[in-house]
Each structure stands twice: as C-alpha cells, then as structure tokens.
Amino acid sequence: MPKIQLMNLPASSYIQIAPDLKICRVLNGMWQVSGTHGRIPAARAVESMFDYVEAGFTTWDLADHYGPAEDFMGTFRQKLADRHGSNALDQVQALTKWVPQPGSMPRNLVKQNVDKARQRMGAEAIDLMQFHWWNYRDRHYIDALKHLVDLKTEGAIRHLGLTNFDTRHLTLVLDHGIPIVSNQVQFSLIDRRPLVQLAQRCQSHDVHLLAYGTLCGGLISESYLGQPEPSAWDLTTASLRKYKNMVDTWGGWSLFQDLLKQLKAIATKHQVSVSNVAVRYVLEQPAVAGVIVGTRLGVSQHIDENARVFGFELDAEDYEHLEAVIGRSHDLFERIGDCGDEYRQR
Template sequence: MSPVPVPRVTLSGGLEVCRVLNGMWQVSGAHGPVDRAAAVKDMQAYVDAGLTTFDMADIYGPAEEIFGLFNSQLKSKSSETSVPALQGLTKYVPRPGPMERKVVEKALQRSMARMQVDSLDCVQFHWWDYKDKRYLDALGHLSDLQQEGVIRELALTNFDTQRLEEITNKGIRISSNQVQYSVVDQRPAARMEQFCVANNIQLLTYGTLAGGLLSERYLGRAEPRSREELYTASLSKYKNMINSWGGWSLFQDLLVTLETVAKRHGCSVASVATRYVLDRPAVGGVIVGCRLGVAGAGQHISDSLRSCSPELKLTADDLAAIEAVTSRSRDLMASIGDCGDEYRG
C-alpha cells in the first residue's frame, strides 16, 4: 500500500523536500556507537512511510556514507520495481582557511562520492567566524558550481540575519537557512523569519524536539543533570538551552501545557512541538533526529507523520496557552544573540 503523501515544500531551485526531514547527526558517533549496516536497514521504514528527505553533513562521521549505501541499494532495486526518489541534503562545514575554488570543489566531490550521487541536491554552508570574510569567497564558488549543475540548492546553516542579508545583497541566491527553532528557542521569530519571508528563503529547523526533551518522556521527571541521564549529544545541548531559557521548573510548566494541547488533539507532545514550528512563517521543514541503527529506531515515524498532517491544526487557544508559559522565559536574543551565534564565541 502506498503511504499517504507527506506534505512537501519546494525550495527556490525547484527541489521538493518533505516538511518533516530525517536528521542524521544522530549517526555521527556523538550520540553513541553506530552500527552502519543496521542504520542503512532502518532508513527503509522512513522511506516506506513517505519520509524521503535526509539531512546530513560532511562532518557527521559516516552519515554521508550511510546515505550513499542506502541510496545505491535503493537504485539497484529500481529495475525490479518503482522506488521513491530520495532527497539528500548535506552541509559543507570547512575549517576557516583559504577558500579557493579547488578547495570547495574537492569538498563537494568527497560528499558526492560518499553519498553515491552525481550531483548534490542541496549544500548547506556553515562558517565559524564572521571576522574571516572568506565565507564570501566560498559562497561565490558554490554559486558558480550551482550554475554548472553540481549543486541544485545553495543553502546556509547557522547564519544570522545580518549575514544572510549581506550574502543575498551580493546576488547569491540562498534557498534555505538551517537554524535552531523550537517552542523553547524562538530566536528566529525576532528578525530571521521576516527577512526569509521577504526573500523566499525557507527555514529548515533543528532542535525542535530538544533532543527528545520536548516529549511526554520528560513530563514530571526530576531535572536530568548527569551524563547518564543526558545520554546523547542532543540531550545535553538542548538541556543547556533550557537552562538559558528559564530552567527546569518553567520547562515542566511548558510540558504540562503542551500535554494539555496534545490531549485536545489526540496526539503527542512531540507532534504539538513540531506543528508549532511548522506553522511559523518561513519554516519550510522541521528536521527530526533519527537514531538509525539503535533499537527502537523508527518508533517516532507515526508521530512525525501526524505532526505534518494538515489535519493537525493548533487553535488560537492552544497558541495562547503556550505563549502564557513562553512569555515567562528569558530573552535568548539578548543572552545568546541571533540564529547561530551559539556557535561563535
């Protein structure tokens, strides 16, 4: 039986991606050991459910190779039966240094070889230090390589509004910016969203489930503090964010409210947290991290499908109840800065 079609968004270069994307940072090794063969096997359930878009990076350990293995397996089946097309979004995260064309080209060729593709659906560029303006050199070459057909969508990750504007003003066409966005971390709403809407740039978001903290699993739980409790890189990253935002007690108030909303709609807290972000202006898609190759991988697929189903509609009352809690939080724009500033000292 074919799956119900997953809602999609079209990026400015014409690539259609699912509104819920499968995140592959979880197979980088930072979240625990990775069984590559099991990870490749687990990808099938997502594709069978219609979730065909995967997000990875050149710095996510074996993620691009795992995608490549799955991609080639899928292609080899295509002579027997029709197989769905995958969308593989990667990131180019160079160490600051000379950004000559040959450096950029070599990095893209490595990603293509690992992903077993002849061209890249989408390259999301990250840069660590705005004082080093060579990000403009890199983006110039990426834009040329896009014209030559090596890349379909040229995108960014963790760029702030000021630099996004600078890059756009140079005539470089950016399809999307991948940033942290959740009920907790709403910094994109301050400036980023408005610029993106005006310039047809989609936001692809991460941290939307705070590594799983934004779920029933943590409702009524004592504050997790130890490495054993915060057992993935995501959990500790977003626990720090919750500390900056307002602390565990306020977070519990938020979970109680999200659970009330979830019960009204007969869905999970995670689905409400995802829908909330999907409904924000400029948000094209939410990336949900998948612990491929770990027991229980795939268990959240039905929640993800529910989150992006047009039938899940948050009401004005739902939004007001959430706002009543989030308005009691600290201002993360003031303490951290705009999108991506957490990566720059």
C-alpha cells in the same frame, strides 16, 4: 523490478523549496548517526532508511562531519537503485552541509569538498549544499560561496543553502547576488530567536527556514514530563546535553515542566503527542519550510507518531496557552544573540 511504494502522507506534508526541489516538511536528521549519540549499527541503520522513505519521509539532512552519514546515504542510494531501479532515486532528497575551517577558500579546495560529498553519497549532483561558517570576521566565506555558485552552474550542486547564518550575514550574502534557498537554524518552543528578525527577512527574500532542535533532543516529549531534572550522567546523547543547556538558559527545569504540562494538555485535546505539538508549532511559523527531527537509525524510531504532525492544526487557544508559559522565559535573543551566535564569539 518492483517500484518503491511510498505511504501516502497528505499533500501538505511536502513543500517546494525550489522549482525542482520538493521536500518532506519533516526531515530525517542524521547528526544522530555521528557517534555522539550512542553506537549505531551500520547495516541496520541503512536498512531502516527504507522504513522512513516508504512511510513518506523522503528527505534527509546530513553533513560532512556527521561521521558515516554521507556514506550511509551512498549505500542506501545504491540499495534503493538495485531494488527499485535508478528512477527511485528521484524520490529521495539528500541535503548535506559543508562546514570548513575558516581561512582562504580557493576554488580547488571548495571543489574537492563538493566532489568528496558527491562521491560519498553516490550522487551526480547534491540536492542542497548548506554552508556553515565559524567566523564572520574572516570574510573568505564570500569567496567560498561564489565558488559554490560556479559549481552549481556546472551541475555539481542543484541548490545552495546556509546554516546558522544570522539575519545580518544572510542579508550580506544575498546582497552579493548569491542565490540562497534555505537557512537551517535552531527553532523550537524554547528557542524562538528566528521570530525576532530572521523569519521576516527570509520571507521577504524567498529563503526557507529549516528548523532543528525542535524536540530539544527528545526532552520535549512525554518521557520527561513530571520527571526530576536530569543530571549530566542521565543525558546520554550530545543532543540532550546541548538542549538541556539551552533549557537552563531559557528558564530552567521547573518552567520547562510547566511547558511540558501545557503541551500535554494540548496534545490530549488533539489526540496527538507532546512531540507532535512541538513540531507542529514550528511548522506553522512564517518562513519555515521544514523541521528536521533527529533519527537514531537502527536504534529508535518514531515514524508513525511523527506522521501525525500532518493531521492537525493548532488553534488560537493553543497559541494563547503556550504563550502564557513561554512569556515567562528569558529572552534568548538578548542572552545569546541572533540565530547561530551560539557557535560564534560575540
């Protein structure tokens, strides 16, 4: 059986987020297959997962509510094992999420949901289970997390992470002695709220940040440079609509165009793309282990371009030029609150 050949991304493209969990620093995000980003052809989507893994992008970000994402992962893992032997499965990391409705969290409910994800993904153990909670006033999230810790001890989960937890509640979870390896939050040139306090708290507690929204659904790319402000009709994916709202809150289309112009100048200097600079900026921030870039599997692909992120570094002058534009924007921490507050009532 032929071994799977991975293309050589530089060693710096990978990071150990736990002693036994190494991930690619650009992760493949699967919200884009959920159905809210256009129709995804299932067979072609699964087949295209081989392209990502063979190119060295071995880490996937999924969730229970991303439509067929966990099922795609299950089919992909089966095909991978059939073609290259079951050892090839060790080359791929599948990080999923559990996003329950608030309410009482008995052990059997937590276990049922973990087992469902394992079954869908065809995985003995979940590499990283990231937990989301909608309402901090409902304190049952601590019960849920304690059950997840037990399931980790029993081998159903390898590591436990959070998503969209703010600094205060991340700290509270850590104070309960719950071992958290990561927190997944929105982090981009537009949304720099993690820098206010979360990144520092993560660094001091060995919690890795996983960033999403870094390309604002594709708005941060050459495609939107010099373009008039898109109307709601022009924004064809849930992601574009979500981040266009964020751009509006941040400072509006005209300032956004100034940012794209600046990014283009920096990109030209390094012979990379606007999106590369945006991803690189977040990757270079403290506590950030990885950036999750959405993948519309079977529809569009940016594999070769995104590999260039690992071939350059931003310098002091680049940071200065970016700051000159970003410094003119509104303070999202003040307007929205800490990371994840956009999902919760204040």
